[in-house]
Amino acid sequence: MQNGNTNKIWELLNTVPDPEIPAISVVELGVIRNVIFQENSFIISITPTYSGCPAVKAFQDDIKICLKENGIENFELKIVYSPAWTTDWMAEETKEKLRKYGISPPSEKAICPQCNSKSTTLVSEFGATACKSFHKCNDCLEPFEHFKCI
Amino acid sequence: MNLLNYTLRIADSSLISAQRLSEWCSKGPTLEEDIALSNISLDLFGQANGFLEYASEIDGSKSADDFAFKRNEREFYNLKITEQENGHFGDTIARLFFCSAFNFLFYTELSKSKDETLSALAAKSLKEVKYHLKHSKSWMIRLGDGTEESKLKIQESLNSIWQFTGEFFEMDKIDIEISDSGIGVNNTSLKEEWNKIVNDTLDQAKLTRPEDMYMQTGSKKGLHTECLGHLLSEMQYLPRAYPDAKW
Ligand SMILES: [Zn+2]
Numbered sequence: 395m396q397n398g399n400t401n402k403i404w405e406l407l408n409t410v411p412d413p414e415i416p417a418i419s420v421v422e423l424g425v426i427r428n429v430i431f432q433e434n435s436f437i438i439s440i441t442p443t444y445s446g447c448p449a450v451k452a453f454q455d456d457i458k459i460c461l462k463e464n465g466i467e468n469f470e471l472k473i474v475y476s477p478a479w480t481t482d483w484m485a486e487e488t489k490e491k492l493r494k495y496g497i498s499p500p501s502e503k504a505i506c507p508q509c510n511s512k513s514t515t516l517v518s519e520f521g522a523t524a525c526k527s528f529h530k531c532n533d534c535l536e537p538f539e540h541f542k543c544i
Numbered sequence: 545m546n547l548l549n550y551t552l553r554i555a556d557s558s559l560i561s562a563q564r565l566s567e568w569c570s571k572g573p574t575l576e577e578d579i580a581l582s583n584i585s586l587d588l589f590g591q592a593n594g595f596l597e598y599a600s601e602i603d604g605s606k607s608a609d610d611f612a613f614k615r616n617e618r619e620f621y622n623l624k625i626t627e628q629e630n631g632h633f634g635d636t637i638a639r640l641f642f643c644s645a646f647n648f649l650f651y652t653e654l655s656k657s658k659d660e661t662l663s664a665l666a667a668k669s670l671k672e673v674k675y676h677l678k679h680s681k682s683w684m685i686r687l688g689d690g691t692e693e694s695k696l697k698i699q700e701s702l703n704s705i706w707q708f709t710g711e712f713f714e715m716d717k718i719d720i721e722i723s724d725s726g727i728g729v730n731n732t733s734l735k736e737e738w739n740k741i742v743n744d745t746l747d748q749a750k751l752t753r754p755e756d757m758y759m760q761t762g763s764k765k766g767l768h769t770e771c772l773g774h775l776l777s778e779m780q781y782l783p784r785a786y787p788d789a790k791w
Binding site for chain 1: 660679
């Protein structure tokens with residue numbers, strides 16, 4: 395059993411990648427809302443990005459595996475809905491990681507992650523996952539996904 | 545007990561809408577639209593899951609899956625519009641548009657509920673429903689203000705689904721009780737705003753608002769059209785054929 399060092403838990407969680415966008419961790423995505431130590435157990439509060447996001451189940455499993463591999467057994471995952479997840483929680487560095495990965499980060503207007511052009515066209519409100527929309531760059535002509543602001 | 549019933553009504557409308565829309569998966573008219581409808585369906589499944597988990601918590605003995613898979617037709621409280629068949633793409637868009645416009649207004653109000661769980665689930669759902677409305681509205685306009693044929697077809701879709709829109713604004717004893725206690729929504733009060741969204745969209749789409757007609761009713765008592773039974777037999781097949789099957 396581990397003592398109540400929640401910093402250690404945050405550190406470990408920060409090594410768990412988002413299953414769909416492995417360039418960023420679940421902590422950077424903003425879905426880990428809280429970690430507390432209570433009655434000899436770590437309570438980790440998670441909020442879904444989208445209600446039906448299939449990644450939620452996947453990263454819960456990944457978190458369990460990561461913590462267990464690091465000798466932590468006394469924890470509990472809890473789903474919370476309030477406050478609802480928002481892209482506003484995403485740090486600037488995280489946005490930069492997304493851009494380098496080829497995804498236009500959340501912003502008013504979708505900017506091409508390849509050439510930084512602001513002249514882009516919306517192809518579809520829904521990309522490969524609910525959290526992204528699909529666009530085309532009018533300058534370099536590359537198609538790309540944009541992380542929607544919600 | 546009424547809070548359970550109230551929560552199930554919301555959950556069931558999401559669940560049945562989701563199941564119906566999921567039938568488009570791999571059959572969409574274009575790849576983008578296939579993905580869009582599947583994503584909307586997934587949002588609705590997720591919302592249904594949240595409300596069913598809450599129903600399970602209120603009930604204390606049944607699980608969310610029990611509610612989804614082990615109830616019969618007469619024990620479902622989804623609005624009749626949600627169970628209607630997909631028809632052609634225009635039929636689906638008309639249904640989705642009317643439902644999304646209502647959901648948008650309904651969740652806006654429910655997010656102010658005194659019940660913390662309902663308000664949290666509503667605030668979450670609202671963010672997603674905004675996109676559903678935006679998407680279906682843009683298709684209404686594109687089809688209505690499109691070719692002669694698309695205009696003809698979407699107008700027919702509107703006319704035939706219209707009879708199911710009256711149920712959105714009904715208030716029965718349970719609705720009144722839950723709404724008066726500050727937990728639920730006064731559906732009747734949403735009608736004016738809903739009409740505004742609909743009229744504005746139909747104007748832009750150059751479509752005609754259907755005349756007032758006989759409105760379908762009964763889902764709050766578990767009465768449904770024949771579409772629901774067929775949908776449930778598909779949705780519930782696996783857990784009923786293999787009762788304790790695990791993923
Ligand atoms: Zn570009």
